[in-house]
Amino acid sequence: MKKNDRYIVILAGGIGIKFWPSSRRQRPKQFLDLLGTGRTLLQMTYDRFENHFENYQFIIVTSKRYLSLVKEQLPNIPEDQILVEPMRRNTAASIALASYKIQKLNPNAKVLVSPSDQLIFNDNLFFDAVDQAMVGASTLGNLITIGIRPNRPDTNYGYIQFFPEEGQSVKKVKTFSEKPNLDLATTFIESGDFVWNTGTFVWKNESIIKAFEKYLPEMAEVFEEGTVYFCTEKENDFLIKAYSFIRNISIDHGIFEKSNEVFVVLGEFGWSDLGSWQNLYDVSEKDEENNTVKGTAMLYETSNCFINMPPNKLVVVQGLKDYLVSDSGDVLLICKLGANSKYKEYVTDAKKIGENYI
Template sequence: MQKKPYIVIMAGGIGSRFWPYSRNGRPKQFLDILGTGRTLLQMTYDRFIKLSDKYMFYVVTFKEYLNIVQDQLPDVPAEQILTEPLRRNTATCVAYASYRIFQKDPEAKLIVTPADHLIIQEKSFYSTMEIALQAAELDDRLITLGIRPNRPETGYGYIQYISNHGNPVKKVKTFTEKPNIKLAKTFVESGDFVWNSGMFVWKANSIIKAFEKYMPDVAEAFEEGLTHFGKPDEEEFTRKAYSLVKNISIDYGIMEKADEVYTVLGDFGWSDLGSWLSLHETKEKDDLGNVVDANAVLYETKNCYVKVSPEKLVVIEGLENFLVTESENVLLICKLNGEKKFREFVSEAKKKGEDYV
């Protein structure tokens, strides 16, 4: 019987594209975005506990979110909630968890997942993950889950794979980060591109070899940690390590460069819930494409997302493809697909006062 995998949940993001509902002090992964009674982080834990055991979970998060993670995931051992002193993107996050787990179990196999994804068809997801876990048995293989696209989407990265009929494990040919709409249409029409889900499977030893080859500065920083992990000076060590490495994603730092990268194709009702638009796509809509989470009266309004406290009556006339939402002390009205402007929105709001972000 194969050993169960370790589960690494990346939970340190700030969720700025879900502002103003998502705030710096409590980003979207800690919110009940879907109205299920469980936060996105808790739903991720619930999904993966069926594949592993609670003592095999590691959560990597920003230092200020430690108490939130402990409150929301009380079954995860406290020493396995790894806090980042600085935000350094996913490559550093993955390195910290991988070296930490490797120190404990050199034969470990890891599933790395963001904390804020939606997966609707869990049975199909588990079947896909089982194929990925088996594929990762071979040394040096780095496996990513690829999602079959159902539309040209500019908000996701794309993976081009080499077709080998009958084998669900495909050799990766290229990675492309968030293309323009013309290129996205070309990718979807070609049939040999999938969305990059941001979920990975590999042996701890395989990803560490990749760090040593493609990101030697990160490898050097964290190899030293093997003598500090679990010791009183671990926090001091991580501060030093994070100060020495660049802000870079695992895709750009390793996956785009490595030779032994494979993708397992999946179709299990996936969304990265990266924006209000992606959430709008998952929600039940009225006959005109509106998602209404409010006490609202709409006139000549189509394809909008309205989320306002039920204590207020919202009357809207003549809007199309708009987001209307309020949270605490902020009312936001903008284009539903205007996620590229959100950094600017948040930056300007911060100038008005810290309590708006």
Template sequence: MAGGVGSRFWPVSTTDFPKQFHDMLGTGDTLIQKTFTRLSQIIPKENILILTNEVYNDIVLKQLPMVKQEQIILEPAMRNTAPCILYASLKIKKQNPDAVMVVAPSDHWIEDEVQFCANLQHAFDFCEREDNLMTLGILPTFPNTGYGYIEFDKLDSRPVKKVKQFREKPDYATARKFIQSRNFLWNAGIFVWSVKSVLNAFQEFQPVMFDHFMKGYDDYNTSKESDFIKENYPLAENISVDYAILEKAQNVFVLPATFDWNDLGTWGSLHEKLDKDENNNAVVNARVLLENASNNIIRAEGKKLVVIDGLDDYIIVDKDDTLLIYPKSKEQEIKTIVSKLK
């Protein structure tokens, strides 16, 4: 899934060029390139589909030159994750009704790729045998209020746990209780299931959406598909796959992941993963002179010289004709700032 805008990473991430197409970590690869490389360790490259907005088609082809046009599933409108997953699942069913699939965001940071592949194979094996829906959960390291949580059955001693319920982003006190109870995981938004299982779930819990996309089933993977999707995709309900099916289904399981993970959703989460100086400042593409400065993330273009005195816990980003100087404690509000600027 590579269709999001990533507005909390403004001004680097913009509607024209979202964060998944940027080298956010300064590694030499963009986030979508790293995701494709990671998945291709366990999935044939020709079996990887990229779901993105139609305006990003050329960017995807440029950054992933090994991908064919038919592997890029273009959305003519932003309708959250449920419609794009249903659409892709129906296309896959026409190719292989026995397929098992993973749904992965294109903008996550995963360090231990060997463990990631091992977890993914475990999930594939489980979903090949059972009519179940699976998600990968991340063991919480602190009471994060920016993630959703997955509650699993405490008494379940199996490696794969039965999900009791999904919980929305909590306040700090609730997040602390989740951590202390030891049967909550962060919801990473990485899903594994057979095509048959996920389509059965959509048919049961989202019959209107299912019927809507089934109208074009004969056209999928043909020259007629584009016209059907352009006309009908924008009419689909704007809803996440969590709300649409996962919170309703009774056959949902979670595998506690054994790899390090970060959703890279905010400047603060990026700060966690970058190298830092002795005062916990992280610097990307800039030359700096820092006095009485700590816990900041500083990003500039073209190795610009940045001089800072007396700032603690700030986001400082210089991009084209925009300069952002913003408290990290208020980073969730950057999305609102972007809306006001529009």
């Protein structure tokens, strides 16, 4: 496999509901500087891969609503390398779109797929795992995912059970479970042969297309018909029509849970998908009372809290434990820090008050 046959696909179309009210429909979390680095999550993802891929090898998949944000934040990426989904249809459609477009560009491509919102603590160890995955993906049909050993039962992540072959860096996947309940996640942790799915994938492009043809044939048929339109002025019109036909399904449910050709590389690079305020709190600096404060705050009898305030506003907090206080200007959210399951309800109810609040 030649180095110029490699492509990097960055998925940047999510809405980041569990970071509301900072993450809004018009500017979701991947376009925010949540870590205070001066770079957004999308830009940090691009920075991670910039020295490992040529500029023409980048493909960004996003929603029509966010095209201008992608262009603004990644000015080095030509617009024809930004694939615009006319409506949200989950990760299977996003990956299918990128795969069939790449097939038109380079039939020999090997592809790395990355989310736009994950935090990697050790880039060198991350790319060691990527290199192992690239080797594993050399066998036609193999679909490689990169896993992280869990340190707690977390219901927000997908889990991968693997066959623990000694001495094999690329391990065969036994089962693939997306976001289990707490009891099941605890069982997974105790078993010792489960890892978190990071959502980072590697494969020969023809391998994932064969998987779409086998497990999501209706979706494959729609995108196959679009081959003649890719890289032409009719591409956008085709996608508007195509997305009205295809299913809303994740790549996990659509392919990985069905395929017997999925393998996993166990990474040791430190990872968070930054899927919620709780995830951001977990990786943030804390004071002696385990509080994380972004902004200016006076705290009394308060512990294990995440305080997120805009500039030029002082907040005084007394008597809270395990709470999130997040002020985005027009919305102030005060809730239990781990209340991830409530965000959909918050946003749904806020929408009834006014579209501007979501």
